[in-house]
Amino acid sequence: xxxxxxxxxHTGFLSSANSVYxxxxxxxxxxxxxxxxxxxxxxxxxxxxxGPYGLLSVLPLVFYAAIALLIVSVATELTRQRLSRWRxxxxxTALVVMLYGTAPIVYSQxxxxxxxxxxxxxxxxxxHGRINQQIDIYQNWPGFFAFAAWFxxxxxxxxxxxxxxxxxxxxxxxxLPLLYLIYEALSLPVRQRWAAxxxxxxxxxxxxxYFSPQSLGTILSLGCMAIVMRWMYAGNSWGRYVSGxxxxxDKFRAYTEKQPAEQVSHLTxxxxxxxxxxxxxxxxxxxxxxxVVTQLGALAIxxxxxPRWLPIALGAVAIIYFIPRFSYVNSHWGVLAAIGSFFxxxxxxxxADSSASISSSQVxxxxxxDVLSVLIWVLSLVGAWLRRRSRRTVAALVILAYSPLxxxxxxxxxDEGILRVYLFSLPWSAALAAAVLTPTPxxxxxxxxxxxxxxSRRIRRFxxxxxxxxxxxxxxxxxxLVAFFGSDQWNTMSDSEVASVTSFxxxxxxxxxxxANGNAPLxxxxxxxxxxxxxxxxxxxxxxxxxxxxxxxxxxxDQAARSTSGDQPAYVMVTSxxxxxxxxxxxPTSYFTILLNSLARxxxxxxxxxxxxxxxxxxxPKTFPKGFSENGPTPYFVVP
Amino acid sequence: MLDVTAIVLSVSLVxxxxxxxxxxxxxxxxxxxxxxxxxxAIVGNWPRMGQWSEAATSMVLSLAVLVLLxxxxxxxxxxxxxxxxxxxxxxxxxGLIIGxxxxxxxxxxxxxx
Numbered sequence: 001x002x003x004x005x006x007x008x009x010h011t012g013f014l015s016s017a018n019s020v021y022x023x024x025x026x027x028x029x030x031x032x033x034x035x036x037x038x039x040x041x042x043x044x045x046x047x048x049x050x051g052p053y054g055l056l057s058v059l060p061l062v063f064y065a066a067i068a069l070l071i072v073s074v075a076t077e078l079t080r081q082r083l084s085r086w087r088x089x090x091x092x093t094a095l096v097v098m099l100y101g102t103a104p105i106v107y108s109q110x111x112x113x114x115x116x117x118x119x120x121x122x123x124x125x126x127x128h129g130r131i132n133q134q135i136d137i138y139q140n141w142p143g144f145f146a147f148a149a150w151f152x153x154x155x156x157x158x159x160x161x162x163x164x165x166x167x168x169x170x171x172x173x174x175x176l177p178l179l180y181l182i183y184e185a186l187s188l189p190v191r192q193r194w195a196a197x198x199x200x201x202x203x204x205x206x207x208x209x210y211f212s213p214q215s216l217g218t219i220l221s222l223g224c225m226a227i228v229m230r231w232m233y234a235g236n237s238w239g240r241y242v243s244g245x246x247x248x249x250d251k252f253r254a255y256t257e258k259q260p261a262e263q264v265s266h267l268t269x270x271x272x273x274x275x276x277x278x279x280x281x282x283x284x285x286x287x288x289x290x291x292v293v294t295q296l297g298a299l300a301i302x303x304x305x306x307p308r309w310l311p312i313a314l315g316a317v318a319i320i321y322f323i324p325r326f327s328y329v330n331s332h333w334g335v336l337a338a339i340g341s342f343f344x345x346x347x348x349x350x351x352a353d354s355s356a357s358i359s360s361s362q363v364x365x366x367x368x369x370d371v372l373s374v375l376i377w378v379l380s381l382v383g384a385w386l387r388r389r390s391r392r393t394v395a396a397l398v399i400l401a402y403s404p405l406x407x408x409x410x411x412x413x414x415d416e417g418i419l420r421v422y423l424f425s426l427p428w429s430a431a432l433a434a435a436v437l438t439p440t441p442x443x444x445x446x447x448x449x450x451x452x453x454x455x456s457r458r459i460r461r462f463x464x465x466x467x468x469x470x471x472x473x474x475x476x477x478x479x480x481l482v483a484f485f486g487s488d489q490w491n492t493m494s495d496s497e498v499a500s501v502t503s504f505x506x507x508x509x510x511x512x513x514x515x516a517n518g519n520a521p522l523x524x525x526x527x528x529x530x531x532x533x534x535x536x537x538x539x540x541x542x543x544x545x546x547x548x549x550x551x552x553x554x555x556x557x558d559q560a561a562r563s564t565s566g567d568q569p570a571y572v573m574v575t576s577x578x579x580x581x582x583x584x585x586x587x588p589t590s591y592f593t594i595l596l597n598s599l600a601r602x603x604x605x606x607x608x609x610x611x612x613x614x615x616x617x618x619x620x621p622k623t624f625p626k627g628f629s630e631n632g633p634t635p636y637f638v639v640p
Numbered sequence: 641m642l643d644v645t646a647i648v649l650s651v652s653l654v655x656x657x658x659x660x661x662x663x664x665x666x667x668x669x670x671x672x673x674x675x676x677x678x679x680x681a682i683v684g685n686w687p688r689m690g691q692w693s694e695a696a697t698s699m700v701l702s703l704a705v706l707v708l709l710x711x712x713x714x715x716x717x718x719x720x721x722x723x724x725x726x727x728x729x730x731x732x733x734x735g736l737i738i739g740x741x742x743x744x745x746x747x748x749x750x751x752x753x
Binding site: 125126129130131142143144146147149150151152153154155156157162163170174177178180181216219220222223226227230266269270273276277279280281283284 | 653656657660661662663666667670671673674675686688689692693695696697699700701703704705706707708710711713714715717719721722724725
């Protein structure tokens with residue numbers, strides 16, 4: 001990590017670079033062994049058939065042993081009096097590689113059906129070289145897609161599918177140095193910084209770090225915060241709160257007035273750099289810029305951030321960009337209607353669709369995710385209490401951790417509002433929670449009469465307290481594994497499924513698609529906007545959650561013909577991941593069987609694709625079923 | 641060392657793009673370029689920023705600059721991704737070499753940081 005070498009350990013143990021690096025640590029053995037075990041485990045993992053708990057059920061025991069050994073190694077390193085920067089970097093990197101590098105190795109295709117839509121938008125922009133803001137919201141915030149389309153051309157790949165599955169690993173690795181910079185600027189004790197990095201990586205179960213605008217937005221957001229925390233936070237090196245009641249604003253003014261012109265011009269350059277990074281963030285993601293402004297604004301209100309006008313200026317950049325897009329966003333996402341509905345906006349996705357019958361395994365997976373989120377937030381509050389004496393740092397972290405809740409006043413973001421809040425809260429919550437994992441620095445310890453002296457008691461207590469780290473980290477990682485891999489039975493797509501759907505969308509005439517449900521690698525080509533989708537099964541779908549009739553194909557043909565007026569073809573698509581999703585979310589396999597049998601018998605639907613991963617039928621243009629009427633229900637097709 | 645790495649990265653990628661060679665190496669070089677090189681050319685000429693953070697700030701600035709440039713290309717209907725790459729790589733090389741020369745002039749005989 002390219003940060004200025006820290007000269008001391010804030011736990012009170014001064015580090016001497018030479019002695020630290022010359023000694024052999026037990027972690028020098030444990031860490032490589034755990035990595036080798038992980039590599040062996042990954043090589044032995046067979047993902048052809050996943051159980052109800054996804055990847056967890058097929059990972060060999062040696063995988064879990066490797067993770068456990070890594071945690072032991074971390075613990076031994078954290079208990080040392082002097083922390084080795086490079087060893088801790090290696091441990092943090094190894095944890096990220098093990099947690100986020102497993103899926104791209106064991107699966108041939110990227111996880112998450114929604115990944116494929118982003119691939120389609122990238123393909124569209126690369127092929128057309130322009131934006132069509134009427135297609136979807138992605139085209140209104142094109143930063144990530146433009147960058148990815150450029151990347152594809154330079155990298156010489158025909159589709160992001162080639163590399164997209166590695167995005168989680170790359171993003172999580174990229175985040176590590178940024179977080180370290182931020183924690184350093186906040187003057188966190190060194191031990192707490194490393195514990196926070198480990199916690200962040202082990203608790204980021206949300207999965208928003210896939211190949212998406214949100215993942216790039218996370219890097220840019222943290223980049224903004226790193227710049228701000230280093231150069232504008234009123235509690236760090238240059239703006240340090242030195243004495244008495246001198247106000248932070250006075251400090252900022254004093255700094256700029258007393259410093260030579262070179263310093264002031266440096267600050268001007270910092271502002272320009274911040275504006276550049278923030279502007280890129282504004283063009284990339286819809287919500288992230290507002291959360292950054294909210295956090296900075298909250299810091300400015302309590303005097304921990306200067307200059308105060310900067311959040312207003314940054315907010316103006318975001319709002320000016322948003323105004324021309326407001327009508328589109330409001331008409332499709334109901335921004336105005338959602339304003340003020342804090343509690344309904346805060347409902348997690350699992351509760352948002354309460355009518356669906358969810359499998360017991362997925363209920364447990366969701367509970368693990370919920371428990372992990374609550375655990376991090378509870379730990380953060382405990383950590384804030386433990387470190388309450390370092391007022392400014394704790395105050396800043398609490399504000400940064402909990403101010404993202406304000407965005408729930410403005411919308412539910414497709415029932416993902418609370419997930420976004422957790423995501424944006426995590427860097428700061430993890431920093432506070434890390435205070436629980438690491439020994440409290442410099443607590444006075446009185447020597448016992450006739451017993452061991454204060455210094456040896458201090459070291460003994462220090463080591464006992466350091467046991468918290470492996471225990472808490474083990475619990476967090478265990479919950480993470482369930483939350484992160486537990487839904488892979490339906491989150492993963494087979495080669496056959498991806499190839500069939502991609503090939504179909506590359507060559508078939510455009511037309512609406514009736515998909516059994518939305519969990520499939522849909523819309524991953526440059527023609528994605530030609531295939532709007534309506535779902536057949538599930539809450540709010542064409543047939544809802546009720547058992548379909550045996551002649552469902554006839555009814556679908558009727559509705560599809562009404563939608564197209566016979567001007568273009570319509571399609572029905574059933575894929576293996578749709579069936580896996582249905583099994584877990586209230587659509588029995590028998591429903592799919594009824595649908596497929598009915599389609600096979602139908603004289604209107606023509607089979608166009610059949611592979612182990614997907615079956616696609618076409619209703620040719622000008623095909624109207626017997627008894628067709630222009631009046632009747634019509635599916636609501638949208639480009640997903 | 642970082643400047644030299646960035647120069648080697650840029651030259652290698654330019655060469656691969658020029659000869660039209662594709663494969664995992666080109667993808668990896670593109671990742672390294674996109675995440676590092678343009679930002680390094682900026683930070684390498686900005687001593688105070690470089691003292692604080694050499695790699696992480698380079699990464700953020702690289703991504704931000706490329707996002708802005710590619711988005712503007714789409715908006716103005718001038719989509720020339722390889723042309724943009726050549727311009728960015730060229731400017732980055734100039735910036736990296738200037739930064740290297742400046743630091744060597746300031747500290748004659750001192751190894752490049």
